[in-house]
Amino acid sequence: MITKTEKPTHHIERLHWEKRSRTLRVTSVTRLTPNMQRITFQSDDLHDFASLAHDDHVKIMLPVAGEADSFVTREYTPRYFDTQARTLVLDFALHQHGPANDWARRAKTGDTLIVNGPGKSMVVADDFDWYLLIGDATALPAITRRVEQLRAGVHVTSIIMLADAADKQASVTAANWQTQWLICEHDSVSDEQALLVTAAAYQFPPGDGYIWIAAERQAARALRAYMVEQRGQPEAWIKSSSYWTREE
Numbered sequence: 651m652i653t654k655t656e657k658p659t660h661h662i663e664r665l666h667w668e669k670r671s672r673t674l675r676v677t678s679v680t681r682l683t684p685n686m687q688r689i690t691f692q693s694d695d696l697h698d699f700a701s702l703a704h705d706d707h708v709k710i711m712l713p714v715a716g717e718a719d720s721f722v723t724r725e726y727t728p729r730y731f732d733t734q735a736r737t738l739v740l741d742f743a744l745h746q747h748g749p750a751n752d753w754a755r756r757a758k759t760g761d762t763l764i765v766n767g768p769g770k771s772m773v774v775a776d777d778f779d780w781y782l783l784i785g786d787a788t789a790l791p792a793i794t795r796r797v798e799q800l801r802a803g804v805h806v807t808s809i810i811m812l813a814d815a816a817d818k819q820a821s822v823t824a825a826n827w828q829t830q831w832l833i834c835e836h837d838s839v840s841d842e843q844a845l846l847v848t849a850a851a852y853q854f855p856p857g858d859g860y861i862w863i864a865a866e867r868q869a870a871r872a873l874r875a876y877m878v879e880q881r882g883q884p885e886a887w888i889k890s891s892s893y894w895t896r897e898e
């Protein structure tokens with residue numbers, strides 16, 4: 651029970667935002683690393699853009715060729731935003747083929763994109779003793795954003811699976827950040843098994859920890875189940891999201 655003299659700990663707040671649709675203009679396209687396309691957008695519509703959690707997402711609306719007013723949506727993490735400069739940066743992990751991937755590969759200055767959201771944010775207080783962040787290239791924007799936000803000296807480990815070692819990213823952080831990069835070139839179920847094996851070798855530091863996972867659907871599910879069922883991680887202190895789904 652919390653008494654008046656005790657501070658509440660490990661507060662997790664779920665916020666909902668008014669749904670907003672914004673039309674953005676591409677102002678720069680940069681190949682950050684061989685398989686990561688960074689796209690910067692600008693628009694006066696961004697004057698009130700808000701994103702409080704590192705794993706917020708916007709839905710990008712991609713027109714369906716040949717079908718007027720028809721769109722497919724895909725989810726991307728606001729990597730950076732600046733309401734004064736009215737800019738938003740999204741990082742696209744490039745893969746073989748898909749509407750978002752193809753749009754990002756072809757994007758050029760002056761292109762426009764309709765972006766919805768974020769619709770909600772889950773803000774996890776930075777008062778845990780340690781953090782474990784696990785994911786693949788699609789999770790890199792959220793992981794690097796989180797690492798940059800965390801308080802000075804806190805113990806944070808990330809386990810990140812990439813197809814190419816050249817896609818590793820650095821982050822400027824005051825946290826005590828260690829990263830294990832796992833290079834798997836084959837984009838297969840066995841690669842995701844390797845992610846599970848690496849995560850299984852991780853020794854939890856003392857104290858309370860928060861585990862965040864985002865990866866291919868089966869991998870995210872398996873990692874969550876392992877952490878909760880085998881390692882006893884409290885369900886309230888783990889978030890696991892399916893960021894994409896491998897086609898059977």
Ligand SMILES: Cc1cc2nc3c(=O)[nH]c(=O)nc-3n(C[C@H](O)[C@H](O)[C@H](O)COP(=O)(O)OP(=O)(O)OC[C@H]3O[C@@H](n4cnc5c(N)ncnc54)[C@H](O)[C@@H]3O)c2cc1C
Pocket residue numbers: 705706707724725726727728741742743744745746747748749750751752787788789791792837891892893894895896897
């Ligand atoms: C909350 C959230 C935040 C996300 N943030 C980001 C982000 O910031 N950056 C980012 O790059 N992605 C992010 N993703 C993942 C991204 O939305 C998916 O990868 C999406 O499926 C890509 O859409 P697409 O149109 O290119 O391919 P789709 O049409 O969805 O898929 C086409 C084919 O490609 C395969 N595929 C899809 N994604 C990948 C992949 N990454 N690697 C290999 N094969 C793939 C599918 O299995 C399918 O066979 C996020 C997802 C969620 C749910």
